Amino acid sequence: MHLRLRQVLLLFVLFVPLLGLAHDVTSADQEILRNGGLWAYIRVGATHMLTGYDHLLFLTGVIFFLKGFKDILMFITVFTIGHCITLIGATYTGITANEHLVDAVIALSVLYKGFENLGGFEKLKVKSPNLLLMVGLFGLIHGFGLSTRLQSFDMGEEQFLAKILCFNLGVEVGQILALIPIVFIITLSRKHKQFPAFYQAVNWYLVLAGIGLFAYQMYGYFTGH
Amino acid sequence: MRKLFFLLLAILLLCSHNLYVKMETYFLQPNQEAILSLYNGTFEQSENIITRDRMLDASLIAQGKRTAIHTSQWKDQDSTITQLAFNTSEAGTYVVGVATKARNIELSAEKFNDYLEHDGVLDMLEQRTNDSLLDQDAVESYEKHIKAIYQVGDIKTNDWGTVLGYPIEFVPRANPYEKYSGEKLEIQLLLHSEPLSNQLVFADYIKGSHSHAHENHSHEHEHDGEKHSHNHANSDSEHSHSHESHGEETHTHTSGQQLRTNDQGIIMVDLPEDGIYYLRTIHMTRVTDSDELTHQSKWATLTFEVSHKHGADTHTHDHEHDHEHSLPTWVFVLGSLLLIGLLFLIFRKKN
Numbered sequence A: 001m002h003l004r005l006r007q008v009l010l011l012f013v014l015f016v017p018l019l020g021l022a023h024d025v026t027s028a029d030q031e032i033l034r035n036g037g038l039w040a041y042i043r044v045g046a047t048h049m050l051t052g053y054d055h056l057l058f059l060t061g062v063i064f065f066l067k068g069f070k071d072i073l074m075f076i077t078v079f080t081i082g083h084c085i086t087l088i089g090a091t092y093t094g095i096t097a098n099e100h101l102v103d104a105v106i107a108l109s110v111l112y113k114g115f116e117n118l119g120g121f122e123k124l125k126v127k128s129p130n131l132l133l134m135v136g137l138f139g140l141i142h143g144f145g146l147s148t149r150l151q152s153f154d155m156g157e158e159q160f161l162a163k164i165l166c167f168n169l170g171v172e173v174g175q176i177l178a179l180i181p182i183v184f185i186i187t188l189s190r191k192h193k194q195f196p197a198f199y200q201a202v203n204w205y206l207v208l209a210g211i212g213l214f215a216y217q218m219y220g221y222f223t224g225h
Numbered sequence B: 001m002r003k004l005f006f007l008l009l010a011i012l013l014l015c016s017h018n019l020y021v022k023m024e025t026y027f028l029q030p031n032q033e034a035i036l037s038l039y040n041g042t043f044e045q046s047e048n049i050i051t052r053d054r055m056l057d058a059s060l061i062a063q064g065k066r067t068a069i070h071t072s073q074w075k076d077q078d079s080t081i082t083q084l085a086f087n088t089s090e091a092g093t094y095v096v097g098v099a100t101k102a103r104n105i106e107l108s109a110e111k112f113n114d115y116l117e118h119d120g121v122l123d124m125l126e127q128r129t130n131d132s133l134l135d136q137d138a139v140e141s142y143e144k145h146i147k148a149i150y151q152v153g154d155i156k157t158n159d160w161g162t163v164l165g166y167p168i169e170f171v172p173r174a175n176p177y178e179k180y181s182g183e184k185l186e187i188q189l190l191l192h193s194e195p196l197s198n199q200l201v202f203a204d205y206i207k208g209s210h211s212h213a214h215e216n217h218s219h220e221h222e223h224d225g226e227k228h229s230h231n232h233a234n235s236d237s238e239h240s241h242s243h244e245s246h247g248e249e250t251h252t253h254t255s256g257q258q259l260r261t262n263d264q265g266i267i268m269v270d271l272p273e274d275g276i277y278y279l280r281t282i283h284m285t286r287v288t289d290s291d292e293l294t295h296q297s298k299w300a301t302l303t304f305e306v307s308h309k310h311g312a313d314t315h316t317h318d319h320e321h322d323h324e325h326s327l328p329t330w331v332f333v334l335g336s337l338l339l340i341g342l343l344f345l346i347f348r349k350k351n
Helices: A002-021 A027-051 A053-065 A069-093 A099-117 A131-151 A160-190 A195-223 B002-012 B109-118 B122-130 B329-350
Strands: B016-022 B033-041 B055-062 B065-068 B074-076 B081-087 B092-100 B103-107 B138-152 B168-172 B183-191 B200-206 B217-223 B226-232 B257-260 B266-271 B275-286 B295-306
Touching: A027 A053, A027 A131, A027 A160, A053 A069, A053 A099, A053 A131, A053 A160, A053 A195, A069 A131, A069 A160, A099 A131, A099 A195, A131 A160, A160 A195, A195 B329, B016 B092, B016 B138, B016 B275, B016 B295, B033 B138, B103 B109, B109 B122, B109 B138, B122 B275, B138 B168, B168 B275, B168 B295, B183 B275, B183 B295, B200 B266, B257 B266, B266 B275
Parallel strands: B138 B295
Antiparallel strands: B016 B033, B033 B081, B055 B065, B055 B092, B074 B081, B092 B138, B103 B138, B168 B183, B183 B266, B200 B257, B200 B275, B217 B226, B275 B295
């Protein structure tokens, strides 16, 4: 166990710089939004989801925990409803917060999912919270993160609600596109005899990624980068 | 109805006056395709293209090197905007400059006085008033020398301070991209590379891609086949007017910050908010040794964008600073897969 922890920590130190790469959203997106109309919002929403690793890592963690397609559909629906509420609501009403802090909380959701999947609560002899509730709650937080990102763009005043809805639609498209390979890989891996090692590897990765992303966002918050 | 009137009026304004280098954003990524436009009119609306024969110089300054922009590189988007499509290349602070040849314009006394007033050439107007010359027609030679400073990526280079050697030009005393909203920026005005003191300069800004609306009152004059029109804003802070003459010139001005250069030709520009800042000045002198000209003017503009500082107490909206220095997506994916692979090997061995 000591050896395992040491190895995991070593890998963490080696790979933590990569964790700062979440959200590959740039001013090029701003250009696209300025010139591309409503389609551009769909495109940027999808791009944001596909490159917003923290969202995808969290979803990976959720799917890992679930076995049946029905469960996956239910949990993803709850997550989607959650992020739609805050994404549309916060953007429309102009509620925003420091992006680093919001992203730091999202990073904690990744850490939380990995920790839960690894049986962390059982090891601590604590009853794990209701997963559906937590997925809904984290959905709200992820939606707020998406909203702060969307609000960071200069959206203008025309078709404001339509732009938000299109961005949201793009996010859902991106989410579906990302989920297809994730669900496929995880489902396929379950049939393999090395699945336990794969399960542990991915969920430890989620824990490390969650810590790394959290540290990166807090660093950004305190240093202004 | 009033809007329709202004729209019709705007259509009547066939030509423009102030010239700016305008971009959608002045924060760009390395190796990005970008477009810069020559706005010949107001900062919000271009009325005319710049024909290539008018261009005396067009230069791009980057990494300590000045590169001429060939006239063939410019394209006219339509009949109103001349554009340059370019690749941003590597990270750094870039300067682009355009200078136009001098042209002459004949104006009746009334039109000339009106233009001086509305374009903020107040010193000349005062001089004409004091010398009882308000009734004298004018033949003015004018030339325009414009610059923009834009930032590619995160790396700040020193090209922002490059003096292009234009007859008149603004040169910042600090990199505008190391200044943030809420701060001030010192900018020096040079006339023939020497500090120009006691010169009126107007500085204003727009928030992002939004332009300020100007819709309150308007009037138009026509003299000897030349139109001269004005649109004035209802805002206390800004108004503009257009002046058409010789079929190609329109005046515009905005009150914004009205500044006057000190002995070193320096003005201190407030940067109250995030936005695209534009400065303009018209230096005009009386010509006494010419049979043809009565006045000579040199116009200068400078544009750049200002963003807010990223700190614990600010929103970190600027993606250039937050994300654009990031490595490509594939690096993250590959790194993650590698990490998962290594973890997998560890756990497989343990299991």
